[in-house]
Amino acid sequence: MSMEDMAADMRNRFVVAAVFAVLVMLWSPMATDMFGLHLPVPFGMRQDIWALVLSLPVVFYSSAIFFTGAVAALRARTLDMMVLVAVGIGAGWLYSLAITLTGGGEVFYEASTMLATFVLLGHWFEMRARGGANDAIRALLDLAPPKAEVIRDGAPVEVPTAEVVVGDLLLVRPGAKIAVDGVVAEGDSEVDESMVTGESMPVHKEPGSTVIGASLNTNGTLRIRATKVGADTALAQIVELVQQAQNSKAPGQKLADRAAFWLVLVALFGGALTFAVWLLVGASFAKAMLFAITVVVVTCPDALGLATPTAIMVGTGLGAKRGVLFKNALALEAAARIQTVVMDKTGTLTKGEPEVTDVVTAEGHSADEVLRLVAAVERESEHPLAAAIVRHAETLGSATLSAAEFENIPGHGAIAEVDGHRVVVGNRRLFEREHIDLGPLAAQRDRLADSGHTAVLAAIDGTAAAAIALADAPRDTSAAAVAELHNLGIEVVMLTGDNRATAERIAADLGIDTVIAEVLPGDKAAKIAELQRDGRKVAMVGDGVNDAPALAGADLGIAIGAGTDVAIETADLVLMRSDPLDVPTALRIGRGTLRKMHQNLAWAVGYNTIALPVAAGVFVPAFGFTLRPEIAAMSMSGSSIIVALNAVSLKRLRLPGRTPTGD
Numbered sequence: 001m002s003m004e005d006m007a008a009d010m011r012n013r014f015v016v017a018a019v020f021a022v023l024v025m026l027w028s029p030m031a032t033d034m035f036g037l038h039l040p041v042p043f044g045m046r047q048d049i050w051a052l053v054l055s056l057p058v059v060f061y062s063s064a065i066f067f068t069g070a071v072a073a074l075r076a077r078t079l080d081m082m083v084l085v086a087v088g089i090g091a092g093w094l095y096s097l098a099i100t101l102t103g104g105g106e107v108f109y110e111a112s113t114m115l116a117t118f119v120l121l122g123h124w125f126e127m128r129a130r131g132g133a134n135d136a137i138r139a140l141l142d143l144a145p146p147k148a149e150v151i152r153d154g155a156p157v158e159v160p161t162a163e164v165v166v167g168d169l170l171l172v173r174p175g176a177k178i179a180v181d182g183v184v185a186e187g188d189s190e191v192d193e194s195m196v197t198g199e200s201m202p203v204h205k206e207p208g209s210t211v212i213g214a215s216l217n218t219n220g221t222l223r224i225r226a227t228k229v230g231a232d233t234a235l236a237q238i239v240e241l242v243q244q245a246q247n248s249k250a251p252g253q254k255l256a257d258r259a260a261f262w263l264v265l266v267a268l269f270g271g272a273l274t275f276a277v278w279l280l281v282g283a284s285f286a287k288a289m290l291f292a293i294t295v296v297v298v299t300c301p302d303a304l305g306l307a308t309p310t311a312i313m314v315g316t317g318l319g320a321k322r323g324v325l326f327k328n329a330l331a332l333e334a335a336a337r338i339q340t341v342v343m344d345k346t347g348t349l350t351k352g353e354p355e356v357t358d359v360v361t362a363e364g365h366s367a368d369e370v371l372r373l374v375a376a377v378e379r380e381s382e383h384p385l386a387a388a389i390v391r392h393a394e395t396l397g398s399a400t401l402s403a404a405e406f407e408n409i410p411g412h413g414a415i416a417e418v419d420g421h422r423v424v425v426g427n428r429r430l431f432e433r434e435h436i437d438l439g440p441l442a443a444q445r446d447r448l449a450d451s452g453h454t455a456v457l458a459a460i461d462g463t464a465a466a467a468i469a470l471a472d473a474p475r476d477t478s479a480a481a482v483a484e485l486h487n488l489g490i491e492v493v494m495l496t497g498d499n500r501a502t503a504e505r506i507a508a509d510l511g512i513d514t515v516i517a518e519v520l521p522g523d524k525a526a527k528i529a530e531l532q533r534d535g536r537k538v539a540m541v542g543d544g545v546n547d548a549p550a551l552a553g554a555d556l557g558i559a560i561g562a563g564t565d566v567a568i569e570t571a572d573l574v575l576m577r578s579d580p581l582d583v584p585t586a587l588r589i590g591r592g593t594l595r596k597m598h599q600n601l602a603w604a605v606g607y608n609t610i611a612l613p614v615a616a617g618v619f620v621p622a623f624g625f626t627l628r629p630e631i632a633a634m635s636m637s638g639s640s641i642i643v644a645l646n647a648v649s650l651k652r653l654r655l656p657g658r659t660p661t662g663d
Helices: 003-026 029-035 047-062 064-075 081-101 109-133 135-143 234-247 251-280 285-298 302-321 329-336 345-349 367-378 384-395 428-433 441-450 478-487 500-510 521-533 545-553 565-570 582-615 629-652
Strands: 147-152 155-160 169-172 181-186 189-192 203-205 222-228 324-326 340-344 350-361 403-409 413-418 421-426 454-460 463-474 491-495 514-516 538-542 556-560 573-575
Touching (some): 064 081, 109 285, 251 285, 285 582, 324 582, 329 556, 340 582, 345 463, 345 491, 350 384, 441 463, 478 500, 521 538, 538 582, 582 629
Parallel strands (some): 491 514
C-alpha cells in the first residue's frame, strides 16, 4: 500500500471515529455536566447501552489497526505505541462493556472513542507529513516519459518505456524527453539535464556522447542507442538511493526506538501503579480506572517515534531536490558534525581541463596577431594544451587561418607555415633545438612556471613572440563554495598530487586554508587519517578512482556526480551536478536535519516528563485538576502533530547556490 493509500485509509478511519465519538459525547454525562445537554435517548434505550452501540464502529473499524498492531508487536516480543493505544482504548471500552452488561453505572465510552479519534488524527497528520517528504521521489519518478519512439525495421514505433531493451535505437525529436540512458548514435543537439543533475546549462550532445534518461532534448533530432533501462538507469538509481536513505535509521533514531520501548513499559507500569494507589487512598474503582487509562494514553511515545524518521525523510527529500543524494541516515548525521572538508583539486575544485589565463607578448607583437598564427598551428595538433589555445582564440573572435607544412615534434611542440610566416609553438627544448633566443620572455616564462602555470612559447620567423600561460581553471562556484564552508566554521583543505606551485596558486585564488600537495594516489587515505588523528571530523570530496580509499576512510565521503563509478559507490553522499557549492549545501541540510531531530526528541521527552504526573492525578489534591482520557488523547496527538510539523518546517531551510531541481 502506498503512502497516499495509507493516508486515505487513516483519514477514513478518523472521520468515522470523529462522527461517532461526537455522538457518544452528546449523550454522555460529561455533556450534561459541562453544557447542560439533556438529549432523549433514542428507542427508549438506557444511556450506557446507546453509547455502547455508537462506540461499536469506532472500536471494531477505526481502532482495528491498533489492536492488530499490538498483537504483532507482542508476537515480536516488543512493546510499542500500538500496545499502549490498544490498552488505553481496550481497557476503557471493556470495563464499560462489563458495567453495561451488569446493570449500568459510570462508563468510559466517550473516553475510548475520543482517544481513538485523536490518535487517528495524529497518525493522519503524520502520514500527510511523510507523504509531503516523499514529494522529491514522486517528482523524480514523474520525470521519466511513459512512452518512447523505437526504430524497428527502419521505422519509428511508439512503445511503453518499460518495453525498451538495451541495444534499441531510439528516435528523440526536438522537445521530447529521452526515455532511457544511452549513447548518441546520430545527430547533434543541446540537452537539458537540469531535472536530473541540477545542471542549469544545456549540454551539447553529438555522436558518442552519453545521455541520461528523463533529460530533455531541446533543438535537434537524436538517434540514441539504449545502454541502461529500467532499474539500471541513473534516474532509477537516484530514486533507490533516496528511498534507502529515508528507510534507514540514524544512531539518534535507534536511541529513540530504545527509549520508546522503555517508555511503553513505564506507561503500562505507571498505569497499573496509578490504579493501585488511587484504590489504596479510597477512590472508587471507576475513578482509579479513569486515572490509570489517562496515564497510559498521555504517555504514548508517538511523538518520540516520529521525532527522527520524519526529520530524516524531509532532509533526504530536500537534498534530492538539490541533487544532493544521501545514501543513508548515518550520512545525514555525519554531515552535521563535519569540521574539516578535504577537497581534491582536479575535477572537483577545478574543471579538469586547461584554459589560457595570460598571453604575454614580446615587443613588436600583439596578442591578437600571435593568437591568430598560433591557433592555426594548434588546430593541426591533438594535444590538450593545443585545444585550449584554439578555444581561447575562437572565444576572442580571432581570424581563422590555415597552416601548411605542419610538423609535429613529440614532446616538444609543432612547426608550420601560416600566412607566409614560419611559426614555432612549443616548450623551451624546442626553442633550443631551433636556436631561438627567448630574450626578455625567459623571465616571463619562469614567472609563469613559478606561479603554477604551464607556459607555451611561440616564435614567428625565428623571433620569440609570446609566452602563453595555461592552467587548470577553478570551477565557477569553487570560490563561493569555500566561502560558504568558512561561514559554517569549517576548515577547507586542498589535497592534490599536483606540484606545490600549482596547488598554491589555486588555493590562493579560492581562499583555501591548507594545501597538501604532491601526494601520491595511494597516500591520500593516509593524509585523511592524519587529520582525523587530530580529533577532527573530516569529509573528503573527490571524483576519481584514486580518491576511493580516501572517500571510504573519511567520516563522510562525498563523490562528485560526474566522477567515476567506484568513487560514487564508495562515497556516503553523491553530488549529482558536480558543483562544489553543493558541499556546503549538503552540510547545511545535515545540520538542519540533526537540529530538528534534537528539537523533536527534546519536545517528546519533555512532554512525557510533564504529562505523566498530571495524568496520574498528582495535582488533584492541591488543585483539584483532573485530566480525562479524551483530553489526554488530544494532548498526545497534539504533541505528535507538533513534531511532524517541526520536521516539515525543515523545507524552509535557507541553502546556498542555484534554484533546486524541479523548482
